[in-house]
Amino acid sequence: MKTINSASSMVRELARLKKKGATVGFVPTMGFLHEGHLSLIRRARKDTDIVVVSIFVNPVQFGPREDYRRYPRDMRRDERMCLREKVDYIFYPGLKQMYPEGYSTYVEVQGLTRNLCGKFRPGHFRGVATVVTKLLNITRPDRVYVGQKDAQQAMVIKRLAADLDTGARVVIVPTVRERDGLAMSSRNVYLSSVERSLAPTIYRALQEARLLIKSGNRDSRRIISGIRRRIAGAADGIDYISIVDTEYLVDVKRIKGEVLVAVAVRFGKTRLIDNIIVRP
């Protein structure tokens, strides 16, 4: 395993391997890896010859009042975990490498970014789309692996990868959860022990919503109130509880086809998201 800091070395290394016919699987991360990331890496390891993991806490996708500075980082531990998973390359660029002085190009995905987190984190998906476009150009992978936990992000990446003709196929991997149902997230370390004990309510509420839909309930408003009642007792705040279609992420009033039930809630200063896909 090699850790590489410069884009040009990364390009050169991969070009050499691709010339020999190797396929590349790419896992973009912000580091502080957990089982969720590892499931992406394992999938890439199974599918492709060369596995590249990027570790870069991308400032452009954080709002001015968000947690960019305190976002958890532990490169040593990440390297050990990647080594264990037989990752071939960690791409670990510095800030100046990714956004040198005078940097001015941004990628925007319209439509998909209007609802859900896009509404509450203005500029967030622009930051995601920009850094992912850069990372895809640097690694030019055959496949890129992203988690279903960040459902909107996964769809934004899928959209831009196709729209910008990157040639990369986006593979969306199921959410990995703690035993009590809490979705794995690097941000879970922010939680106090009380918050941590309350956080699984999110997934329990989503599971109840699934049951309601499966048992014939079609009225999103009612299902959302059910989730809200459940979560309000545990969380300190709710950004959104939404039921949207899985193609455009537009609010659905009456559930007909497949829907995404997605929530963003706050425990103290910590914002957690989760979602499930339900077919009625």
Added chain:
Amino acid sequence: MKTINSASSMVRELARLKKKGATVGFVPTMGFLHEGHLSLIRRARKDTDIVVVSIFVNPVQFGPREDYRRYPRDMRRDERMCLREKVDYIFYPGLKQMYPEGYSTYVEVQGLTRNLCGKFRPGHFRGVATVVTKLLNITRPDRVYVGQKDAQQAMVIKRLAADLDTGARVVIVPTVRERDGLAMSSRNVYLSSVERSLAPTIYRALQEARLLIKSGNRDSRRIISGIRRRIAGAADGIDYISIVDTEYLVDVKRIKGEVLVAVAVRFGKTRLIDNIIVRP
């Protein structure tokens, strides 16, 4: 020479050649080729193994009241010209190939696009940046060739090619002019014979500005009035006459270093642009 309509075939063909070590030179155009384009193609032909010319009138870079529909097209003639210049591939995608249903990703270059044409053609450079990002991802060239005549566009492409880590080096090729000084442009065919006879005033005015600067004049406002007086007698309207620095394209009041003297004027419904670079 091969004309290719689909992005995936283009990618496949070039991947095959690159595997053998061939370098690729790319010339993006909107077709209706003239000597300006040919100078780009010739430069690419000299520098690289495989020359790819794209021909695509990109609707996204035209404003709603601009000339997208009537923009001149003549694919037969373009193909003959490319054949003569020993072009290897023409990439000639259809509208649906480039912007399929649901397309939603756009690339924006900030700063550089604020002044000059960016001010008068809102959304224009966003359209340019988007299509060029797509074309660079499809052709993944070693070098891309653009004309100095479209100075702001050239700088936008240079910026995005670097910012988005495309790996393409942008080569800016000098403006090719008619004998009387009029800069070559596909839009020159719009001009009536009277307009055509008046249009060389643009370049004459720019030349006079160069003389003024070279002879010690440093006050942009005065130089601009000189150009304006000269052009106002010939053109039907002036979008802008600007003296800007060559790095950020910001208006310069007192000329110290290298400047770009750039104009956009209208003859009837036809909008023409031209520019010169002057070092005092």
